[in-house]
Amino acid sequence: MKPIIAITMGDAAGIGPEIIVKALSHPDIYEVCRPLVVGDTGTLERAAAISSRDAMKIRPIEGVAEALFQHGIIDCINLKLLPDAVPYGQLSAAAGNAAFHYIAKAVELAKSGEVQAICTAPLNKEALHKGGHLYPGHTEILAKLTETEDFSMMLSTGRLKVIHLTTHVGLIKAVELITPERTYKVLKLADQVLRAAGNNHPRIALCGINPHAGENGLFGNGEEEEKLVPAVEKARMEGMDVYGPAPADTLFYRAMRGDFDIVVACYHDQGHAPIKVLGIEDGVNITVGLKGGIIRTSVDHGTAFDIAGKGIADEKSMLEAIRSAVELAPKQTV
Known part of the structure; x- marks a missing residue:
């Protein structure tokens, strides 16, 4: 069966929501996996509007079992952590805190076997710290949440x-x-x-x-x-x-x-x-060695605050990250 990939929304003030919506507008992604987003539906709807993907329906769900996995519909486990629209391109403690909890939820789903891999949109380290989570980045968060000591960052093109x-x-x-x-x-x-x-x-x-x-x-x-x-x-x-x-x-x-x-x-x-x-657009960031065999891939670029909200962010690295997650995810037979 096609693996279920949990895509974390990243920092809402950056380009993460936009590149997720753009990537999931590609029908071929649904041919190789069953993607769902862990994030905030309001932020994804705003991203769809600014990136001319209004036809994409953002569908809030409570858990994986409710997902439809249909092209044209983005299933989102809505954690409701962002009360208002976060201003694009500005440091936000709320966005940093939310980005951490999106990752924590995705790890929870991976540990329980409900998803086969995690793909992360970029977070902002300063916003993460403002939100009360003092980690250098995704890799260290994932290591802590999975109680992993021997891990490393791998970059791939x-x-x-x-x-x-x-x-x-x-x-x-x-x-x-x-x-x-x-x-x-x-x-x-x-x-x-x-x-x-x-x-x-x-x-x-x-x-x-x-x-x-x-x-x-x-x-x-x-x-x-x-x-x-x-x-x-x-x-x-x-x-x-x-x-x-x-x-x-x-x-x-x-x-x-x-x-x-x-x-x-x-x-x-x-x-x-x-x-x-x-080429930043071709790069994929992979966390290697996580306990439980958890697979995590990511775009190899940052939140790009300078272009956030303009609808011009390129989704190529997100597409490559999703495909890498599919390639590395454990194969299911039932």
């Missing part, structure tokens, strides 16, 4: 996959957090997720921390030898095909050429920049 040792921390803190244990765990997650997707021999490339991967001690203070090499050796002993640590500036090119199936980045910008150069 048609040409490149990247998984991270660290994400939403400053650069100095990131280097501090990288340990042989963390490096090994992420190498193993990379191997597992690709094998689960049907790749029986994943080729993994690990970036160095310093320029030229330290160049045999010329740059840095031996971080590669201390924090990365022991993990690579352990992974290889277990049969994983790992290359590196090697200079990041050449690894991404080689991965795009086809030498590797996935690149392990040491910190946020090292992994994000190459993906976003390829």
